Every structure is written in C-alpha cells, then in structure tokens.
Amino acid sequence: MGRMGKRKGKGGGKAKNHVSGERAAYRSFDELRRDNESFRKYYQAQKLVDADEFPAFMEAMRTVLPTNFRITGSRQQAVDIREQIMTEFVPYLRSISIEGVDVEPPHPLAWYPHNFGWQFTIPRIALKKSAALGKFHSFLVTETEVGNISRQEAVSMVPPLLLDVQPQHLVLDMCAAPGSKTAQLVEALHAGVAPGETPRGLVVANDADYKRACMLVHQVNRLNSPNIVVTNHSGERFPNIYDGAGAGAGTGGGRGAAVQFDRILCDVPCSGDGTTRKNVRVWEKWRADDAHSLNPIQTKILQRAAYLLKTGGRMVYSTCSLNPIENEAVVAHVLSHFEGALRLVDVSAELPELRRRPGLATWKVMTRDGELHETPASIATNAMPRSHRRYVDAFFPLDRARMDALHIERCMRIYSHLQNTGGFFVAVLEKVAPISVNEKKKAAERAERLQREYDELDLERKREQGAAAEAEAEAVSAAEAVAVAVAAAEDAESGAPKRQIETEAETEEETGATAASEAKRPKVDSADNNNSNDDDERMAPYLPDEPREDPALPENPFVFLDADAGELKNILAFYGIGPSMSRRGFLSRMENSTYRSVYHVSDSVRRLMELAGQRLRVVNTGIRVFNRNCVKDAGCAYRLVCEGVPQLLPHLAPHFVVDVPFADLRVVLEQINPLLESLSAPTRERIAAVPMSSSIIVRYDPAAHAADAEQPFTRLTAVLALPCWRGHASISVHMDKNQLGSLIHRVLGHTIDRSSEGRLKLANNTRSAPQDDGTETQDQELDQEPDREQMQGQDQDQSMGQE
Numbered sequence: 001m002g003r004m005g006k007r008k009g010k011g012g013g014k015a016k017n018h019v020s021g022e023r024a025a026y027r028s029f030d031e032l033r034r035d036n037e038s039f040r041k042y043y044q045a046q047k048l049v050d051a052d053e054f055p056a057f058m059e060a061m062r063t064v065l066p067t068n069f070r071i072t073g074s075r076q077q078a079v080d081i082r083e084q085i086m087t088e089f090v091p092y093l094r095s096i097s098i099e100g101v102d103v104e105p106p107h108p109l110a111w112y113p114h115n116f117g118w119q120f121t122i123p124r125i126a127l128k129k130s131a132a133l134g135k136f137h138s139f140l141v142t143e144t145e146v147g148n149i150s151r152q153e154a155v156s157m158v159p160p161l162l163l164d165v166q167p168q169h170l171v172l173d174m175c176a177a178p179g180s181k182t183a184q185l186v187e188a189l190h191a192g193v194a195p196g197e198t199p200r201g202l203v204v205a206n207d208a209d210y211k212r213a214c215m216l217v218h219q220v221n222r223l224n225s226p227n228i229v230v231t232n233h234s235g236e237r238f239p240n241i242y243d244g245a246g247a248g249a250g251t252g253g254g255r256g257a258a259v260q261f262d263r264i265l266c267d268v269p270c271s272g273d274g275t276t277r278k279n280v281r282v283w284e285k286w287r288a289d290d291a292h293s294l295n296p297i298q299t300k301i302l303q304r305a306a307y308l309l310k311t312g313g314r315m316v317y318s319t320c321s322l323n324p325i326e327n328e329a330v331v332a333h334v335l336s337h338f339e340g341a342l343r344l345v346d347v348s349a350e351l352p353e354l355r356r357r358p359g360l361a362t363w364k365v366m367t368r369d370g371e372l373h374e375t376p377a378s379i380a381t382n383a384m385p386r387s388h389r390r391y392v393d394a395f396f397p398l399d400r401a402r403m404d405a406l407h408i409e410r411c412m413r414i415y416s417h418l419q420n421t422g423g424f425f426v427a428v429l430e431k432v433a434p435i436s437v438n439e440k441k442k443a444a445e446r447a448e449r450l451q452r453e454y455d456e457l458d459l460e461r462k463r464e465q466g467a468a469a470e471a472e473a474e475a476v477s478a479a480e481a482v483a484v485a486v487a488a489a490e491d492a493e494s495g496a497p498k499r500q501i502e503t504e505a506e507t508e509e510e511t512g513a514t515a516a517s518e519a520k521r522p523k524v525d526s527a528d529n530n531n532s533n534d535d536d537e538r539m540a541p542y543l544p545d546e547p548r549e550d551p552a553l554p555e556n557p558f559v560f561l562d563a564d565a566g567e568l569k570n571i572l573a574f575y576g577i578g579p580s581m582s583r584r585g586f587l588s589r590m591e592n593s594t595y596r597s598v599y600h601v602s603d604s605v606r607r608l609m610e611l612a613g614q615r616l617r618v619v620n621t622g623i624r625v626f627n628r629n630c631v632k633d634a635g636c637a638y639r640l641v642c643e644g645v646p647q648l649l650p651h652l653a654p655h656f657v658v659d660v661p662f663a664d665l666r667v668v669l670e671q672i673n674p675l676l677e678s679l680s681a682p683t684r685e686r687i688a689a690v691p692m693s694s695s696i697i698v699r700y701d702p703a704a705h706a707a708d709a710e711q712p713f714t715r716l717t718a719v720l721a722l723p724c725w726r727g728h729a730s731i732s733v734h735m736d737k738n739q740l741g742s743l744i745h746r747v748l749g750h751t752i753d754r755s756s757e758g759r760l761k762l763a764n765n766t767r768s769a770p771q772d773d774g775t776e777t778q779d780q781e782l783d784q785e786p787d788r789e790q791m792q793g794q795d796q797d798q799s800m801g802q803e
C-alpha cells in the first residue's frame with residue numbers, strides 16, 4: 001500500500017471515491033487497471049527518463065514484483081543459512097519444472113554484500129500450491145517467522161547500506177516501523193565486533209505511530225541485540241537529550257551538550273508511488289497532490305534530523321516515491337535552509353552494481369486540475385488548497401544555479417525497469433558544519449529579505465503586467481540566488497566554512513538562553529515539552545502549531561536493577577555470572593515491586609536512558625535474559641530465556657554449558673524430553689554436574705567436532721547453543737517450536753512434527769513433574785510474559801546461532 005494511507009483489511013477493502021465519498025465496488029487485484037493518466041502525464045513531464053525509455057519505465061511499473069529476501073542475523077549464522085540455500089535449494093529448484101516450465105531458482109542480488117540479498121521470480125501462488133515447491137515455501141515461511149530471513153523489497157535494502165554504520169556509532173532510525181531497515185542497521189552495528197562482544201554504539205528505532213512501534217518490537221527482538229531502544233516520538237519532535245553535565249541529569253533538567261547521533265536514517269512516510277508493482281491500488285488512488293501534503297512533514301523530519309546529527313555525521317533520506325516534491329524538493333530546501341552546513345555525499349562509487357539515475361534539478365508541480373506549473377506564481381489561488389499553498393515555494397526546485405551548486409545530481413533514483421525492482425529515492429547527506437543559532441538567525445533574516453524582495457517584485461510585476469518588469473524580477477532574484485549558491489558552495493567544498501561557526505554549546509552561551517526569551521517560545525507537545533527550552537529549536541520554523549497530548553505508554557516503565565541486591569543478586573550467584581557481564585545493564589518492568597522477566601542492555605543504552613530520563617518514550621529495549629520459573633523445586637527462581645542465551649553464554653559458570661558431540665545433539669533435537677541415559681556417557685557426566693531442575697545450555701561446536709563420524713546435514717560454521725531444562729531423569733529443549741523446527745531442518749535435513757505429541761505432553765504437565773515414563777517436561781505456557789507476548793505477537797524465544 002501507499003505508505004501514507006491506512007491499511008485496508010484483507011482483500012483490499014472498498015476504496016472511497018474521492019469526489020462523491022461513496023464506496024467504490026470491490027475489485028480484485030487482477031481486475032484493477034494498472035494505469036493512471038495523471039500519473040503518466042505527470043512523470044512524462046518530469047523527464048525522469050528519456051522519451052524513448054518512458055514506455056519501458058511504465059511497463060515495468062505494471063508488472064508483478066519478484067520476491068526478495070535478505071538473510072539476517074549474526075554474520076556466522078547468516079553464512080550457514082546462505083550455504084543451506086545455495087547447496088540445498090538452488091540445485092533442487094534448478095532441477096524441477098512445473099507444467100513443462102523450468103523453475104528459475106533464487107539468485108543473489110549482485111550489489112548486496114556477501115550474497116545476503118536474494119531475489120526470485122516464482123509466483124507466490126505457485127510456491128504455495130505446487131508440491132514440488134512446497135519445501136522451499138515452508139523453508140521461507142519458517143525462516144521468516146524465526147527471523148533468519150527477512151522478506152524485504154530489494155531497493156529498500158539500499159539506504160542502510162549507504163549509511164555506513166560502525167560499531168561505535170549512535171544511530172537513530174527516525175521512522176523505523178515495521179523495521180526491516182532497522183534490522184540492517186543493527187546487523188551493521190554488530191558486524192564490526194568480535195563474537196561475544198557488545199558494540200559500543202546503539203540504535204534508537206523510533207516511530208510516531210505507537211502500534212507500529214510495537215511491530216518494531218517484534219522485529220528487533222528477533223535480532224538479539226542489547227543495543228536497541230524502541231521509542232515512540234514524532235520524528236520532527238524527537239527530543240533533545242543532554243549529556244547531563246548540569247544539575248538534574250536524567251530528570252530532563254540536566255543540561256550540557258545535546259547528545260547527537262553519528263548516523264540517522266530518515267525513511268520518511270511517503271506516497272509510495274514507487275511501489276505500484278507490489279501495491280496495485282496505487283494506480284487507482286494516485287493523485288499528484290498527495291505529495292503536497294507529505295512534503296512539509298518530510299521536510300520537518302529531515303530538518304530535525306539535521307539538528308540531531310553530529311558534525312561529521314552522515315544521514316540518509318529515502319522514500320519509495322518517485323515524486324520530486326517528496327524527494328529532491330525536500331533535500332534541496334533543507335540543504336538550502338542550513339546554508340552549507342549539510343552537503344550531498346557522492347555515492348556513485350558505492351554499490352557499483354546497483355543501477356541508478358541522478359537526482360532531478362528541475363521539475364514541474366501539478367495542481368489538482370491537472371495543470372503543470374513551473375513557478376508558484378502561475379498557480380491560481382483556487383487551484384490549490386490553502387493548507388498546501390502555505391508551503392508551495394518548497395514544492396518547486398531552487399533556481400538552476402543553486403540546484404547545481406548543491407550537487408542535486410548526487411541523489412539516487414532507482415526505477416523498476418533498470419534492475420527489476422521497485423522505484424526508490426535515496427540521498428546521502430553529511431553534516432560538515434554545526435548548525436548554530438547565529439547561522440539560523442542569518443538564514444531567517446535572509447529568507448525574510450528575499451521574501452520581501454520577491455513580494456515587492458511580484459507586486460510590481462502584477463501592476464505593470466509587462467514583460468520588462470518580469471525580466472527584471474527574475475534577474476534580481478537570480479543574482480541573489482547565485483550569490484547564495486557560490487557562498488554555500490565555497491563553504492561546503494572547503495569543509496571549513498568561511499563564516500563564523502560556533503559549537504552548539506558556545507552558541508547557547510552567546511545568545512543567552514535567558515528565562516525571559518525561553519518563556520516566549522511556542523509550546524510543544526507535553527512529552528517533548530522540554531524541547532521548548534532547546535536553543536537549537538528556537539529559530540526552527542517548523543515547530544508544530546498544535547500542541548499534542550502524548551498519552552502515557554501502556555506498559556510499566558523500565559527500571560534498572562541493582563545486581564548486588566535482592567532477587568537479581570541470587571540469580572547471578574546461582575548461574576555464576578560475574579563482573580565480566582556488565583552489571584549495570586539489568587532492567588525490568590516492575591509489577592508491584594516484583595518482576596517477571598529480567599532484560600539486559602548495553603552500557604550505551606543504559607547511558608542514553610539515564611540521560612534521557614522521562615524525555616524518551618521507551619516502548620521497549622534490551623534482551624530478555626531471565627524469566628520467573630513456575631517449577632517449585634527449581635534450583636533458581638528464574639530460568640534462562642532462549643533469546644538471551646547468546647548474551648549470557650560467555651558469562652555463565654562453565655558447568656551450565658554442556659558441550660556435546662553431534663550424536664547427542666541429534667538426540668536432544670529429535671526426541672521430546674529424552675532420558676539422560678539415551679545420551680553418551682561423557683555428556684551424562686557433564687549434565688550430572690549441573691543442579692537438578694535447572695536451565696542448562698547444550699552447545700555444539702562444529703569446529704570442535706569436525707572429525708566426528710556423524711555430521712550435520714549441511715555444513716555448519718556457527719556454534720549452536722540450545723537452552724534446555726535439566727530434569728531429574730531427562731532433558732528438554734526450551735525453544736519456540738518454529739525456532740526448533742528451523743534448527744532441526746538445518747541441522748538434520750528433515751522436519752519433525754512434534755506439535756501433537758508435544759502439546760499433549762505439555763497439556764498433561766502443568767508442573768514439572770515426573771511422567772509415567774520417568775521423563776519430565778516444563779510448562780512453557782507459564783513461562784511467557786503476557787504483556788510482552790501480546791505486544792510482540794508471538795513467542796520471542798530466539799535462534800541459538802552463535803558466532
């Protein structure tokens with residue numbers, strides 16, 4: 001769907017007629033016309049491509065999009081999944097044909113690093129219905145569910161790749177839900193650190209829509225990263241967080257320098273008209289002025305990002321729209337607004353195999369009546385609603401010299417016919433100078449002066465109605481624009497602007513953020529209220545007109561726990577977790593002074609949360625590492641949680657980690673609650689060292705067992721670590737059934753339907769109690785945390801691949 005619109009119910013729902021307000025009759029996707037005259041007229045006029053290329057451009061936008069996916073997760077586990085696809089599925093699919101037609105197997109996207117991005121053209125219906133393709137289909141479904149692969153449009157994978165995230169970076173994803181790009185950012189953060197190490201940076205995944213922020217929680221929890229915070233703010237009002245040098249740090253009162261981010265992704269809400277291949281209804285709904293409503297918010301989000309970006313930092317602005325009003329117009333006006341403090345980065349040498357076209361320097365604006373305009377002056381008053389007219393100047397390009405000076409061609413346009421993808425726009429920006437109050441003041445004065453001059457000339461022109469006056473007006477504003485462009489170009493190119501530059505902190509002092517001047521500032525929404533005190537906000541022309549009441553978040557807030565006191569002290573002592581694991585990172589949502597689960601975050605996340613205090617609306621953070629047990633005679637009141645195992649593994653007392661040969665791994669995977677006596681003697685011995693009724697980890701290291709006679713089905717490189725329950729006489733795996741199914745398939749090469757037997761057993765065991773056969777199992781349902789599960793939509797027990 002177009003990303004601005006509301007999601008329809010199943011079957012597409014009934015579209016409302018824009019004019020009459022009546023509901024249009026339902027039409028299936030196949031019946032929908034894949035064309036729109038205004039769309040064609042508009043984009044033909046924009047000269048996106050040469051006239052003789054335009055039919056191919058349009059034709060590609062009408063065809064069904066191939067399926068794309070990305071292999072996700074830790075680098076080592078991703079390698080194993082890639083191997084499985086290459087050695088099992090590609091040869092198999094290459095060998096079959098359906099109704100006489102050869103199946104085209106999936107292939108890696110040429111430009112995606114490490115062959116982790118894939119594409120295939122088998123229609124979804126064939127995948128579902130053909131028995132021959134069923135195995136591949138169920139592989140895709142299961143691996144998507146457990147988070148080992150992520151279905152993602154190919155072009156949507158581009159922005160995070162160009163952001164160049166490093167492990168030490170503070171990264172902000174402004175409009176993050178549903179989170180496919182966030183996942184890439186988090187993977188990049190972790191890719192640069194050694195196995196078992198926690199990166200120094202973090203990713204803040206933000207979305208203005210609370211429900212969508214909850215979708216994000218589900219997505220990011222699959223990533224097993226303690227370095228993520230999910231927040232719920234309007235991007236344009238994302239709060240300032242101060243480094244807390246002043247009094248009242250963490251309560252919103254602390255000042256000092258504002259925390260700035262090294263990398264920011266602005267994948268903004270847009271009309272989505274580059275997605276016609278996937279969202280057929282875009283054809284019937286498309287209107288040129290959709291972009292007019294979106295341009296202001298897109299601009300505000302990018303402007304706010306500019307403030308939040310460190311000098312020297314990089315940000316990416318992207319949309320899945322082709323409309324220059326949502327793309328180059330936003331980028332050009334924001335660049336111009338900040339007068340050389342931002343510059344477009346030349347990324348022509350990055351991802352060389354990705355075909356793209358340069359950004360547009362000129363375009364026209366189409367009004368609702370279908371007329372195309374080259375200047376705001378030619379738009380009649382009644383041709384555009386007042387809400388759009390307020391922003392009309394920002395819909396048009398700056399003059400040509402200015403656009404060239406900004407290097408607008410460095411923006412990246414991706415069209416469907418170039419590489420069989422959707423349409424996309426990406427701009428990579430760098431902040432080369434601080435954005436100080438003084439600079440903004442100057443910009444505001446200049447804008448005011450230009451506006452005054454423009455108005456005077458306009459008036460004069462209207463009065464004289466003569467060509468001579470018009471020529472003079474153009475000459476004056478062009479001369480002014482050239483002067484501005486030259487100055488900005490000099491600044492940007494030198495990297496050391498000639499005008500005076502203050503640091504943000506200096507600026508604050510210089511301008512004297514007095515109580516009196518602060519009092520005059522407009523109010524902003526309550527949750528972000530502290531913003532109204534921010535000096536770098538004072539001159540910003542985009543503060544919201546309407547105050548917004550942010551409802552309180554429905555969940556209990558996170559509270560950091562003292563590792564040296566109370567229940568947590570006992571848990572850490574039981575599992576032998578020492579100071580090698582950051583003791584400052586444990587937190588929980590308190591319920592009547594007790595907690596059900598313990599989470600763990602990186603030091604970077606803890607610091608950010610402490611500095612932010614109540615300013616940040618944190619929807620979720622951390623990896624769940626311990627869950628309260630329901631087993632009465634358990635050695636510890638809390639058990640290990642699957643998703644937390646990678647985090648805990650390096651820090652657990654060694655006897656909790658039982659290394660097994662492949663034959664024992666097979667027993668644990670294939671059998672439900674196998675008796676200890678079915679395992680090898682050395683494994684039994686190791687298990688005997690663990691207290692009864694306790695969590696343990698069963699670990700299989702393929703490198704350590706390379707010489708074993710029995711081997712996994714596919715070549716494994718990642719170490720597997722399975723959280724298990726050590727009963728009196730048996731052992732059972734504690735993993736979500738999809739995770740387990742995926743692992744069994746990868747390791748053993750077949751699937752096992754454990755559901756009926758497993759459910760029966762679980763149903764008969766509300767407590768961990770000896771069975772008739774002497775085995776025992778764990779009531780998994782009681783281990784779940786309702787509010788969190790509800791939020792995430794499914795059990796969060798995670799894959800156990802280790803690097």
Ligand SMILES: C[S@@+](CC[C@H](N)C(=O)[O-])C[C@H]1O[C@@H](n2cnc3c(N)ncnc32)[C@H](O)[C@@H]1O
Pocket residue numbers: 003156174175176177178179180181182206207208209212233234235236267268269270297301
């Ligand atoms: C294009 S989608 C983002 C897709 C996402 N980056 C991904 O790759 O999965 C745009 C998102 O922006 C959110 N959004 C809309 N207005 C916003 C605002 N003012 N500030 C922040 N997010 C906003 C929407 O809820 C939506 O989830």
